[in-house]
Amino acid sequence: MSVYSGPRTTSPASVDLLQDRVLLMATDPAEVAEIDPRHGGLVVAGAQAAGTVRSLRDAFPAMPLLIEPESASSYQATQDNPFLLSADDGLWPLTLRDMLDGQRQNGASLVVTPSGQVAAGDTPALKALINQANQVDDPDVLTLVPVAGIWLTPTHIRHLVAILKSSVHPVLLGVVNSDADPLSRQGALEGYARLAAEVPGLVAWRTDLSGLGALAHGAFAAVIGRRPSQRRYARLDKGPFASNLADKSPHVLMPGLMRYSRALWMRTEWFATAPSLTCLCTHCSGRDLDRFDASTSGHASAYLHNLAALNHLVGECLSSVSRRQWWADQMREAKSAHLELGNLINRQVPEPTYLERWLALSSV
Amino acid sequence: MRRWYWLLGCGTFVDMDNGSAGLMLATVRVARGLTQSALAKEAGVSQATVSKVESGVMSLPDAQWDRLAEVLDAPSGLLSQPVGFAGPPATAFHRKRASLPVSVSTQLRARLDLVHLQLAGLVGDRVPVEISRDPLDDDGYTSPEEVAQRVRSALRIAPGPIGDLIAVIEAAGVVVVDADLGSVKVDALMSWPPGGRPVVLFGEHAPGDRQRFSLAHELGHAVMHEVPTAAQESEADRFAAELLMPRADITGSLGDVSMAALARLKRVWGVSMAALLRRARDLDQISDYQYRQGSIELSRAGYRTREPVEVAVGRPRLLGDCLAAEMAAGVTVEDLAAAAWMTEPSFRATYLQGELR
Numbered sequence: 241m242s243v244y245s246g247p248r249t250t251s252p253a254s255v256d257l258l259q260d261r262v263l264l265m266a267t268d269p270a271e272v273a274e275i276d277p278r279h280g281g282l283v284v285a286g287a288q289a290a291g292t293v294r295s296l297r298d299a300f301p302a303m304p305l306l307i308e309p310e311s312a313s314s315y316q317a318t319q320d321n322p323f324l325l326s327a328d329d330g331l332w333p334l335t336l337r338d339m340l341d342g343q344r345q346n347g348a349s350l351v352v353t354p355s356g357q358v359a360a361g362d363t364p365a366l367k368a369l370i371n372q373a374n375q376v377d378d379p380d381v382l383t384l385v386p387v388a389g390i391w392l393t394p395t396h397i398r399h400l401v402a403i404l405k406s407s408v409h410p411v412l413l414g415v416v417n418s419d420a421d422p423l424s425r426q427g428a429l430e431g432y433a434r435l436a437a438e439v440p441g442l443v444a445w446r447t448d449l450s451g452l453g454a455l456a457h458g459a460f461a462a463v464i465g466r467r468p469s470q471r472r473y474a475r476l477d478k479g480p481f482a483s484n485l486a487d488k489s490p491h492v493l494m495p496g497l498m499r500y501s502r503a504l505w506m507r508t509e510w511f512a513t514a515p516s517l518t519c520l521c522t523h524c525s526g527r528d529l530d531r532f533d534a535s536t537s538g539h540a541s542a543y544l545h546n547l548a549a550l551n552h553l554v555g556e557c558l559s560s561v562s563r564r565q566w567w568a569d570q571m572r573e574a575k576s577a578h579l580e581l582g583n584l585i586n587r588q589v590p591e592p593t594y595l596e597r598w599l600a601l602s603s604v
Numbered sequence: 605m606r607r608w609y610w611l612l613g614c615g616t617f618v619d620m621d622n623g624s625a626g627l628m629l630a631t632v633r634v635a636r637g638l639t640q641s642a643l644a645k646e647a648g649v650s651q652a653t654v655s656k657v658e659s660g661v662m663s664l665p666d667a668q669w670d671r672l673a674e675v676l677d678a679p680s681g682l683l684s685q686p687v688g689f690a691g692p693p694a695t696a697f698h699r700k701r702a703s704l705p706v707s708v709s710t711q712l713r714a715r716l717d718l719v720h721l722q723l724a725g726l727v728g729d730r731v732p733v734e735i736s737r738d739p740l741d742d743d744g745y746t747s748p749e750e751v752a753q754r755v756r757s758a759l760r761i762a763p764g765p766i767g768d769l770i771a772v773i774e775a776a777g778v779v780v781v782d783a784d785l786g787s788v789k790v791d792a793l794m795s796w797p798p799g800g801r802p803v804v805l806f807g808e809h810a811p812g813d814r815q816r817f818s819l820a821h822e823l824g825h826a827v828m829h830e831v832p833t834a835a836q837e838s839e840a841d842r843f844a845a846e847l848l849m850p851r852a853d854i855t856g857s858l859g860d861v862s863m864a865a866l867a868r869l870k871r872v873w874g875v876s877m878a879a880l881l882r883r884a885r886d887l888d889q890i891s892d893y894q895y896r897q898g899s900i901e902l903s904r905a906g907y908r909t910r911e912p913v914e915v916a917v918g919r920p921r922l923l924g925d926c927l928a929a930e931m932a933a934g935v936t937v938e939d940l941a942a943a944a945w946m947t948e949p950s951f952r953a954t955y956l957q958g959e960l961r
Contacts, residue, residue, distance in 0.1 A: 360888035361851050363747050390888045395838065398744035406745070419891045426892065 266466035297347030309354035317356030322369035392431035410441035418478035456567035490542035498574035506530035568602035634714035725943030733777035752846035794822035812915030820844035858884035
């Protein structure tokens with residue numbers, strides 16, 4: 241079990257609230273009632289996040305609820321202005337404390353700094369971000385650090401670890417990349433695991449199943465996006481990444497394969513001539529995994545499946561004797577499952593490269 | 605207990621308590637590219653004698669010292685100098701290819717030791733050292749790029765490309781010496797002894813763009829490194845990249861990495877197209893895939909061995925200016941040679957014909 245042990249020694253309430261939780265990030269969290277109250281929570285993103293949290297607070301008084309500032313999706317941090325501090329009336333600029341107070345007033349359980357994206361190699365901006373957040377001595381502050389993917393590569397990772405270790409608050413680490421999976425870059429996944437292991441109080445933020453990998457390697461908590469666009473940050477100059485713009489079917493979590501796949505892809509590429517894989521999660525109860533269509537109800541149903549499947553994985557991870565061993569087992573079994581799927585449909589199913597990389601890192 | 609000193613430049617141990625003058629003999633011998641056997645044969649002594657003298661376990665009569673000095677084209681007084689007389693030993697860093705033979709590397713380090721000795725007499729304190737050491741911390745909190753930014757700031761370098769890099773670093777008190785390094789596999793080497801000044805020897809064979817990057821790389825070693833580390837070469841490269849292509853100034857220009865665009869940028873920034881392409885990747889302006897494609901294109905066009913767009917080769921001036929000032933003040937060549945611990949013919953050939961040879 242990872243226990244936050246960063247420089248701060250006076251934040252037990254907020255740390256206790258977040259530790260060993262995997263939160264869902266969403267803009268329209270229709271399935272909030274399905275979030276596991278024992279080790280879940282919700283981060284609301286988007287322009288309406290504050291209002292959404294305010295409206296949810298009364299209905300879910302014990303639920304960890306966070307607001308993601310829009311800055312991380314719209315603003316580039318600079319040395320002079322690492323945070324996006326908008327003026328409320330156009331006359332008086334807000335301070336960082338004002339911005340954080342606003343989140344508290346809207347019912348957020350913990351408050352997230354309105355950080356901008358840190359560009360490749362922009363050490364002055366990154367240090368300014370950490371240092372200015374450190375000046376706010378409230379125990380419920382979480383320092384959001386959205387960094388360009390190249391920061392995770394072998395050249396820069398040691399520097400990044402050292403800077404993040406200087407934070408007195410837990411660090412919410414998001415990764416920016418518009419071209420591909422941010423961790424697919426050479427050495428980036430290994431850097432991600434190193435951050436989880438070496439930075440006390442690290443939260444894997446806006447991530448996918450790699451959040452569980454981070455948790456297994458020592459991260460304090462994880463925040464997994466409901467939609468693919470909420471599992472990373474898009475570059476400000478490039479916009480979001482989409483592998484197939486024509487396919488509007490939902491991304492479906494396949495826990496046996498430890499991957500997400502679009503339902504239409506499954507139907508056309510894997511299960512056109514073979515029976516679909518089925519799912520035993522609390523939502524699916526043995527139904528086919530490729531049944532979700534591109535309709536609103538299809539997406540909603542897929543999200544419920546994803547959440548149920550994720551809840552199951554999180555429960556297993558947190559109750560395992562060794563999270564790292566559990567994660568290695570998941571990777572190993574997922575690799576085998578790809579082979580079995582290939583045999584079932586009589587064609588090779590390439591496995592995601594992260595399975596082998598995580599396995600190599602995690603084998604005890 | 606006896607103290608033994610590992611002579612970096614010569615690959616031998618010297619007994620510090622018993623005739624450490626042998627260290628100087630070893631340094632001069634290696635700088636001249638001679639083995640102990642070759643020197644012994646020329647000087648009419650046995651190889652065992654040279655070995656024992658260098659190790660400090662045997663001394664020689666004056667006549668034999670003079671003969672060794674003659675063979676080595678050195679003033680005999682130089683060979684009898686004790687360890688430390690030219691300043692504490694310093695680690696030498698060099699930008700080289702992996703295939704550089706160890707013997708060449710060893711010879712170059714010994715040559716650099718002698719150049720330090722010569723410059724101590726020729727430049728002395730007349731030119732102040734304006735840069736400071738800024739070693740990287742153990743935990744990685746400071747990056748080589750930050751150190752490069754601080755150096756730019758300390759040397760009051762304006763934003764954007766650096767025009768005459770040699771002039772900039774000579775103004776900081778770093779002596780740059782262009783030399784025939786005996787191999788095209790080494791571009792430059794540098795050391796900065798405690799209490800002394802940084803000295804860079806750089807090969808005259810390299811094109812201007814590579815020369816500039818090598819000099820910046822060596823300056824990075826001078827400022828950041830006092831002892832060798834596993835990451836030192838990568839760190840010096842990162843320092844050089846930031847010094848010559850500051851992130852804040854160049855990022856907006858690196859979106860287009862076509863060959864034509866790289867050639868245009870090379871003209872502006874005075875660095876190779878390959879270095880610009882890599883900088884574009886390191887600053888996240890292009891993807892890994894684009895970088896690989898660009899590298900393939902550079903190779904296919906033959907630019908790995910010879911790039912288009914000539915960048916002017918820089919020439920050092922600091923040492924020449926010092927010598928000219930001394931001679932204008934009436935100091936003779938004989939005096940200058942003596943100050944540099946060189947024979948007069950050797951001094952003339954080395955420093956009065958424009959280049960160190």
